[in-house]
Amino acid sequence: MADYTSINDTPPGWYAGGLDHIWLPYAQMKTATPPLPVVRTQGSRIQLADGRELIDGVASWWTSCHGYNHPHIRQAVERQLAAMPHVMFGGLAHEPALTLAKRLAALLPGDLTRVFFSDSGSVAVEVALKMAMQYWINRGVKTRRRFVSFKGGYHGDTTGAMAVSDSDDGMHALFAGLLPQQHLFDLPIDDASDAALDKLLAQRADDIAGIIVEPLVQGAGGMKFHDAAVLKRLRAHADKYDLLLIFDEIFTGFGRTGTMFACEQAGVAPDIVTLSKALTGGTLGLAATVASRKVFEAFWSDDASKALMHGPSYMANALACAAANASLDLFEREPRLDQVAAISAALANGLEPCRDLKAVKDVRVMGAIGVVEMARIADLDALRARFVEKGVFIRPFGNVIYLTPAFTISPDELKTLTDTIVRVLSAGL
Numbered sequence: 394m395a396d397y398t399s400i401n402d403t404p405p406g407w408y409a410g411g412l413d414h415i416w417l418p419y420a421q422m423k424t425a426t427p428p429l430p431v432v433r434t435q436g437s438r439i440q441l442a443d444g445r446e447l448i449d450g451v452a453s454w455w456t457s458c459h460g461y462n463h464p465h466i467r468q469a470v471e472r473q474l475a476a477m478p479h480v481m482f483g484g485l486a487h488e489p490a491l492t493l494a495k496r497l498a499a500l501l502p503g504d505l506t507r508v509f510f511s512d513s514g515s516v517a518v519e520v521a522l523k524m525a526m527q528y529w530i531n532r533g534v535k536t537r538r539r540f541v542s543f544k545g546g547y548h549g550d551t552t553g554a555m556a557v558s559d560s561d562d563g564m565h566a567l568f569a570g571l572l573p574q575q576h577l578f579d580l581p582i583d584d585a586s587d588a589a590l591d592k593l594l595a596q597r598a599d600d601i602a603g604i605i606v607e608p609l610v611q612g613a614g615g616m617k618f619h620d621a622a623v624l625k626r627l628r629a630h631a632d633k634y635d636l637l638l639i640f641d642e643i644f645t646g647f648g649r650t651g652t653m654f655a656c657e658q659a660g661v662a663p664d665i666v667t668l669s670k671a672l673t674g675g676t677l678g679l680a681a682t683v684a685s686r687k688v689f690e691a692f693w694s695d696d697a698s699k700a701l702m703h704g705p706s707y708m709a710n711a712l713a714c715a716a717a718n719a720s721l722d723l724f725e726r727e728p729r730l731d732q733v734a735a736i737s738a739a740l741a742n743g744l745e746p747c748r749d750l751k752a753v754k755d756v757r758v759m760g761a762i763g764v765v766e767m768a769r770i771a772d773l774d775a776l777r778a779r780f781v782e783k784g785v786f787i788r789p790f791g792n793v794i795y796l797t798p799a800f801t802i803s804p805d806e807l808k809t810l811t812d813t814i815v816r817v818l819s820a821g822l
C-alpha cells in the first residue's frame with residue numbers, strides 16, 4: 394500500500410497498528426491509497442483524525458439518508474441496546490422486527506407483505522433468487538432456475554448476486570463463465586430492445602425463474618438511469634411468460650429517486666423486492682427480501698420440504714430493526730421527499746456548468762442522485778485526493794463522479810459539493 398504520508402500529518406496509533414491487518418474493499422492492496430482515518434461523523438460531516446472536516450457527498454454508499462448520528466435513531470438504538478441488542482430469530486420473535494415488518498408491508502406497493510430479514514443487501518438478493526427458484530420447485534417445476542438480468546446491473550458481491558450482475562462490463566468480470574449461467578440482456582428501453590427481450594423469453598421462458606432489475610437507476614454499474622416505461626414493459630413480460638419479477642431497491646429504496654420506492658414512479662409492483670442500505674438510516678446493517686402473497690403461498694404447505702431454508706444468525710437484529718423503525722418515523726415526521734425534490738433541483742442547477750466542459754460526456758440528475766459522466770477518468774485516486782484537499786468526500790468510480798448526499802444536507806453544504814466538482818473539473822483532470 395502507498396504510505397500514509399500521502400494523507401498528511403502523523404496517523405493515530407490505532408491506524409498505524411491496525412492497517413497492516415486490514416483487507417480493504419474493492420482495492421488492490423499493494424497500490425491502494427490508504428483510507429482516511431475518521432473519528433466522528435455528524436449530519437453531512439466526516440471528521441478526520443487530523444482535525445479536518447469533510448462535507449460528505451456519498452452518504453456512506455447511500456445509506457445515511459437522514460445524515461449521520463440523527464438523534465432520533467441514536468436514541469432508539471440506545472434504548473434497544475439497554476433492553477436487548479440481539480436475540481436469535483429461530484423460535485423467538487421481538488417487537489422491533491414485527492413492527493418493522495408490518496410497517497414495510499404497509500409502505501410497499503401491491504401485496505408485498507411477507508418480510509424476510511437478513512443482514513446485507515447482497516444476502517437479500519441471494520434470498521430473493523433462492524425464493525424465486527424454490528417458488529417453481531415447490532410448484533413442481535424443476536427447470537426454471539435461471540434469471541434474466543441486465544447489462545449495467547449490479548446486485549452485490551456474493552456468488553448468486555454476482556451471477557445476475559453485469560459480468561461483461563462490471564467489477565466481477567474475472568468470474569465471467571465461472572458462475573451459474575444467466576441471461577444477461579439489454580434493458581428494454583425502446584421497441585427494438587423490448588422485441589429482442591420478448592424473443593428471448595418466447596424461446597427460453599421454460600428455464601427462467603424470474604427477471605431481476607434495479608428500478609430506474611443502475612447504481613454501482615455506472616449510475617445509469619432508465620425511465621418508468623422500462624419497468625412497465627418488464628411487468629408485462631413477466632405476466633405474459635409467467636415469470637417472477639424482482640426489483641432490487643437496495644439503492645433506490647427510501648426516497649433516493651424522489652419517491653419512497655422507485656417502482657412507484659412506474660405504478661408497477663414486483664413479486665419480490667429487496668431493501669437494505671437506507672433501511673436503517675445508515676446506522677446498522679439490515680436487509681429485507683419482501684415477497685408478494687403469490688410467492689409466499691407457494692411455500693405455505695403441510696409439506697416441510699417446501700419451507701424456505703434460510704436463517705442468518707443476525708437476521709432481524711433488534712438494534713438494526715429499532716434503527717429502521719426510527720428511520721421510518723423520520724420519513725413520516727420530517728419532509729424527506731420535499732428535501733429530495735429540493736436537492737434534485739440544486740443538483741441539476743449546480744452541476745449544469747459541467748455540461749460545457751470538454752471531458753464531460755453527460756450530466757444527469759434523478760431525485761437525490763447527481764451524476765457527471767466523464768469520457769474517461771485516467772487517475773481515480775488523484776481525483777479522489779483532489780476532492781479531499783478541497784474539503785469534500787466524493788468518491789468517483791469508473792468514469793462517473795456522483796453525489797448521493799444525505800437528504801438533510803444543507804443548501805450551503807450541497808452547493809460546496811457541486812461547486813467543488815465544477816471547479817476541479819474546470820481545472821482539468
Ligand SMILES: Cc1ncc(COP(=O)(O)O)c(C=O)c1O
Pocket residue numbers: 454513514515516518547548549550607612613641642643644645669670
Ligand atoms: C442495487 C444493489 N443491490 C445490492 C447491493 C449489495 O448490497 P450490500 O453492499 O449491502 O451487500 C448494492 C450495493 O451497492 C446495490 O446497490
